[in-house]
Amino acid sequence: MIDKIKKLEKISTQLELKPEKRKKWNQSVVSYIDHFLDDFNPNTTFHASEDMGKGILDVPIEEGGKPIEDLLVALKDNVDRISLNPASAGHFGYIPGGGVYTTALADYMAAATNRFSGVYYACPGAVRMENHLIRWMCKMVGYPDTALGNLSSGGSIANLSAISTARDVKNIKARDIEKCVIYLTEQVHHCVQKALRIAGMREAIIRYIPMDNAYKMKATILEQQIVADKKQGLRPFLVVGSAGTTNTGTVDPLDQIGPLAKTHDLWFHVDAAYGGFFMLSPEMKPLFKGIELSDSIAIDPHKGLFLSYGIGALLIKNVKALYQTHRYSASYLQDQIFVEEDPSPADLSPELTRHFRGLRMWLSIQLMGIRPFRAAIEEKVYLCRYFYDQIQTLGFEVGPYPELSTAIFRYIPKKGDPTKFNDKIVELIKQDGRIFFSSTTIDGVYWIRFSVFSFRTHLRHVELALTLLEEIISNEI
Numbered sequence: 001m002i003d004k005i006k007k008l009e010k011i012s013t014q015l016e017l018k019p020e021k022r023k024k025w026n027q028s029v030v031s032y033i034d035h036f037l038d039d040f041n042p043n044t045t046f047h048a049s050e051d052m053g054k055g056i057l058d059v060p061i062e063e064g065g066k067p068i069e070d071l072l073v074a075l076k077d078n079v080d081r082i083s084l085n086p087a088s089a090g091h092f093g094y095i096p097g098g099g100v101y102t103t104a105l106a107d108y109m110a111a112a113t114n115r116f117s118g119v120y121y122a123c124p125g126a127v128r129m130e131n132h133l134i135r136w137m138c139k140m141v142g143y144p145d146t147a148l149g150n151l152s153s154g155g156s157i158a159n160l161s162a163i164s165t166a167r168d169v170k171n172i173k174a175r176d177i178e179k180c181v182i183y184l185t186e187q188v189h190h191c192v193q194k195a196l197r198i199a200g201m202r203e204a205i206i207r208y209i210p211m212d213n214a215y216k217m218k219a220t221i222l223e224q225q226i227v228a229d230k231k232q233g234l235r236p237f238l239v240v241g242s243a244g245t246t247n248t249g250t251v252d253p254l255d256q257i258g259p260l261a262k263t264h265d266l267w268f269h270v271d272a273a274y275g276g277f278f279m280l281s282p283e284m285k286p287l288f289k290g291i292e293l294s295d296s297i298a299i300d301p302h303k304g305l306f307l308s309y310g311i312g313a314l315l316i317k318n319v320k321a322l323y324q325t326h327r328y329s330a331s332y333l334q335d336q337i338f339v340e341e342d343p344s345p346a347d348l349s350p351e352l353t354r355h356f357r358g359l360r361m362w363l364s365i366q367l368m369g370i371r372p373f374r375a376a377i378e379e380k381v382y383l384c385r386y387f388y389d390q391i392q393t394l395g396f397e398v399g400p401y402p403e404l405s406t407a408i409f410r411y412i413p414k415k416g417d418p419t420k421f422n423d424k425i426v427e428l429i430k431q432d433g434r435i436f437f438s439s440t441t442i443d444g445v446y447w448i449r450f451s452v453f454s455f456r457t458h459l460r461h462v463e464l465a466l467t468l469l470e471e472i473i474s475n476e477i
């Protein structure tokens with residue numbers, strides 16, 4: 001047996017890299033990323049590919065390892081250089097990300113030290129750090145000191161946790177679901193409907209409250225509907241407001257929804273995945289008036305703080321409720337202790353073992369301070385307003401005035417189908433590769449979306465987008 005163990009050990013020790021190998025692989029990876037950031041990123045936002053990354057399947061999984069150079073080539077050709085490059089400055093589609101580099105440094109450290117951030121007992125410092133970050137966000141939105149929450153993988157999971165908690169706090173059992181009413185607008189992010197389904201509420205009644213011309217929920221109709229539903233013996237229990245819709249960056253009238261939710265005993269959840277961090281700007285803050293009246297908020301540091309993908313957050317006032325929905329114990333976890341001031345992420349989320357995602361947010365804002373983040377957010381607001389003004393001088397039609405950093409626009413050609421025409425614009429821009437737009441349909445109308453939210457996007461990129469659009473228009477009409 002000892003012989004066998006020693007033989008196995010000889011091979012298994014390969015998992016612990018020798019210092020020389022570690023240094024070599026470090027260098028290879030760092031130079032690969034330097035090349036990606038210095039040479040590639042500024043130029044290409046969309047790179048068409050015939051085989052759509054299929055070549056990655058030509059790298060078989062085998063008993064032996066392969067040289068790092070070969071693997072980096074496979075990665076470059078099949079993953080990192082084709083289709084959308086969301087890290088680029090010309091990315092105006094969807095809600096752009098960006099990925100400030102400090103995220104990568106922190107993730108490298110989190111992975112190398114592999115601290116267990118899920119429970120206080122295993123790494124109290126990590127848990128304290130994450131809770132500290134959550135409390136900082138709670139303060140930003142005007143929540144009381146007792147509020148807390150959880151750092152999630154993104155906004156979708158934060159929304160799901162909030163909805164599951166609302167369901168339990170309102171004591172909704174399976175037999176009640178068909179009578180439960182949830183109030184949304186059609187502009188709510190689809191992950192909310194998805195979360196309702198996952199949370200077992202597929203049969204609940206969803207009321208889509210009409211919106212005004214700026215796509216804001218009409219609070220008076222919300223109230224009429226709640227009253228009517230109560231009269232019918234139904235159970236209104238949840239209203240979801242958006243603080244920055246994905247389509248148009250619209251903020252619902254939170255200060256009107258909040259008091260209604262309170263009067264009628266509804267859980268008030270705000271999806272601020274996109275818009276939340278605009279609150280860092282004193283100039284933008286008044287737009288969010290009433291957000292502090294909500295029971296829970298989803299907010300995405302991987303959008304508003306420009307961190308790399310993989311960090312969202314749920315903020316909640318009733319921490320005990322979050323705990324009651326998500327905590328479960330097991331005999332093999334009996335050594336754990338419950339610390340009231342710093343509860344463990346594992347007790348406030350569906351996860352146990354998890355990425356130490358707080359470190360990327362902590363390191364980024366500690367190293368650089370809040371100032372550049374705030375400036376970047378305000379810059380994006382003004383870039384969007386500038387685009388909104390300029391695009392009209394080129395003859396484009398626009399949607400409502402952008403409240404955040406997203407606008408919709410389209411060109412009405414003298415003849416022919418506007419949808420086809422605008423779709424062609426999106427396609428031509430994509431083929432050019434320097435700029436990327438996505439499109440949407442609102443009330444049956446096709447719109448091109450302009451969303452500026454990459455930290456790398458500056459005035460010259462917006463000018464380039466305008467120039468390209470001007471060229472296309474003059475060629476096509």
Ligand SMILES: *Cc1c(COP(=O)(O)O)cnc(C)c1O
Binds near residue numbers: 246271
């Ligand atoms: C992006 C977004 C979400 C979903 O968040 P993920 O982090 O992508 O899971 C939810 N709501 C809004 C308004 C968003 O913009």
